[in-house]
Amino acid sequence: MTKRIAQEGLIPFNVPAANKPCHTWYRIVGDLSSSSTPLVTLHGGPGACHEYLLPLRDLNVENCIPIIFYDQIGNGRSTRLREKSGDEEFWTEELFRAELDNMVDHLDLRSRGFDILGQSWGGMLASKYAALHPKGLRKLVLANTCASVKLLLEGTNVLRAQLPKDVQEVLDKCEKEENVESEEYEQACVVFYKRHLCRLDPWPKEVEAALGHLKDDPTVYKTMYGPSELVSTGNLKNWSAIDEAHNIMVPTLLINGKYDEVQDVAVAPFFEQISKVKWVTLEQSSHMGHFEERKRFMEIVGRFLSG
Numbered sequence: 001m002t003k004r005i006a007q008e009g010l011i012p013f014n015v016p017a018a019n020k021p022c023h024t025w026y027r028i029v030g031d032l033s034s035s036s037t038p039l040v041t042l043h044g045g046p047g048a049c050h051e052y053l054l055p056l057r058d059l060n061v062e063n064c065i066p067i068i069f070y071d072q073i074g075n076g077r078s079t080r081l082r083e084k085s086g087d088e089e090f091w092t093e094e095l096f097r098a099e100l101d102n103m104v105d106h107l108d109l110r111s112r113g114f115d116i117l118g119q120s121w122g123g124m125l126a127s128k129y130a131a132l133h134p135k136g137l138r139k140l141v142l143a144n145t146c147a148s149v150k151l152l153l154e155g156t157n158v159l160r161a162q163l164p165k166d167v168q169e170v171l172d173k174c175e176k177e178e179n180v181e182s183e184e185y186e187q188a189c190v191v192f193y194k195r196h197l198c199r200l201d202p203w204p205k206e207v208e209a210a211l212g213h214l215k216d217d218p219t220v221y222k223t224m225y226g227p228s229e230l231v232s233t234g235n236l237k238n239w240s241a242i243d244e245a246h247n248i249m250v251p252t253l254l255i256n257g258k259y260d261e262v263q264d265v266a267v268a269p270f271f272e273q274i275s276k277v278k279w280v281t282l283e284q285s286s287h288m289g290h291f292e293e294r295k296r297f298m299e300i301v302g303r304f305l306s307g
Contacts, residue, residue, distance in 0.1 A: 005032055011106045013073060013099055017090055018081060024103055025077035029057050030066035037113050037138055038066040039305065040104070044120025044144075046096075047221040048210040049076035053119060055206070055290045055298075063302040065115075068107065073099050074220040076213060085219045088235040096125050101134065110136040115305055117141040120262070120287065121225070124239065127270070131247040140252045141301055144287045146266035147273075148240035149232050155263025156230055159196055167191045171230065180227035189228045196261040197229070198288040207288060229261055245273035252277045253304045257285030257292065278304070 010023040027050070032038055041053050050069040059065045071078040073095070084090045104110065113136050118126030123145025130140050146152035160168065167188050174185035198207050214221050226233040252274045256262050258281055271279045280300055285292040 005107055010078075011103055013079075013102050015073070015095070018079070018084075020079075022073060022079040022081075024070055024073060024079075024099055026068060026070040026103060026107075028066060028068050028107075030060040030064070032066050032107070034064060034066060036064050036066060037115055037305070038068055038107075038109060039115045039117055040068045040100075040109070041070075042100070042116065042118035042122030042126050043069075043072065043210075044122050045075065045210075045214060045221050046072065046091075046121050046224050047075045047214050047218065048120075049213045052204075052206040052210040052288070053290070055294055056117065056301075058294070058298045059302055059305070062298060063306050065302070065305060068103075070103060072096055072220075075217065080217060080219075082217060082219050084223075086223055088223060091220055091223045091235065093125060093128060093236075093239070097129050097132075100125070100129060104134070104136065112136070113138045115139040115141070117143060117301065118145060119143040119290075120145060121236075124236075124241065127241045127248065128244060130250060130252075131241070131244040133247070133249065137250055139305055140248065140250050141255065141304065142252060142270060143255045144257065144260055144262045144289065145254070145270075146262050147242050147245060147269035148266065149236055149238065150240065151266040151269070152262060153230075153232060155265050156196070156261050158263065159261065160192065160230060163191060163195075175231060180231070185228070189230065192230060192261075196259055196286045199259060199284075199286050199292055200288075204288075204291050207291065242269045242273065245270055246275070248274045250276070251304075253301065254279040255282065255289060255297070255300065257282045257287060257289050259286040260289075261287050 008027045013022045015022045116126045123142040170188040224234040224236045282289040282293045290297045
């Protein structure tokens with residue numbers, strides 16, 4: 001008998017080190033029982049939550065693709081673990097891979113097959129997951145995703161050097177003085193974000209929500225990444241998928257933006273290492289092409305997944 005799957009719910013996730021029951025919140029847009037392969041979406045941050053990926057619902061409207069959104073553990077509507085702030089042994093990539101596997105099994109996606117779209121950190125997670133050849137994975141989209149944090153920062157440092165001199169001075173001063181919690185530092189980062197995170201003015205409410213999540217509960221983001229997109233001090237600072245990328249065997253689509261904080265230098269190793277790969281750069285976009293060039297983004301992804 002086929003398990004009846006709710007359109008929204010909580011999935012039990014066993015994490016012994018959490019010392020309390022944990023759950024992953026999910027929402028399904030569309031019909032999982034349809035003939036179309038479902039798409040699992042992995043949000044960035046870590047900790048930005050699912051809302052800013054909601055434009056991907058267009059893929060259900062235009063291509064009848066069932067879309068699965070979820071908040072990764074520690075964030076949004078999933079179990080919060082503020083008490084684990086700074087615990088780098090707890091917040092690991094392996095934890096989030098286990099959560100993804102747990103959700104795939106709970107939703108009975110193995111036998112029917114599934115696709116993944118990972119955006120930013122979600123793509124980093126998805127790349128390592130795909131390299132392990134998970135049963136059922138059919139296609140992979142890595143959107144605005146770096147192959148290594150070192151190369152990510154190499155690109156962002158070039159972009160940082162193009163900021164107004166006074167903004168650069170504030171960033172340098174606050175980082176040197178370890179004053180990265182200040183309003184001054186936050187506002188200087190916003191100048192960078194308006195150029196290389198999302199170039200729309202005003203920002204869509206979903207993008208504001210994502211940044212709001214990171215500010216409200218920075219437990220995972222600060223532990224794993226750092227105080228801002230410009231500095232990595234957490235346990236992802238040496239992260240790289242370059243050595244594993246050649247193990248990705250499923251057809252893969254790479255997308256980034258011309259003005260993206262994830263510059264070409266950080267995407268290129270995926271293009272060089274993955275055997276079945278296509279790379280598209282959106283000429284009018286930064287890190288949020290699914291907002292900035294929404295129609296083109298959905299056309300590209302829809303064709304890739306449906307083809």
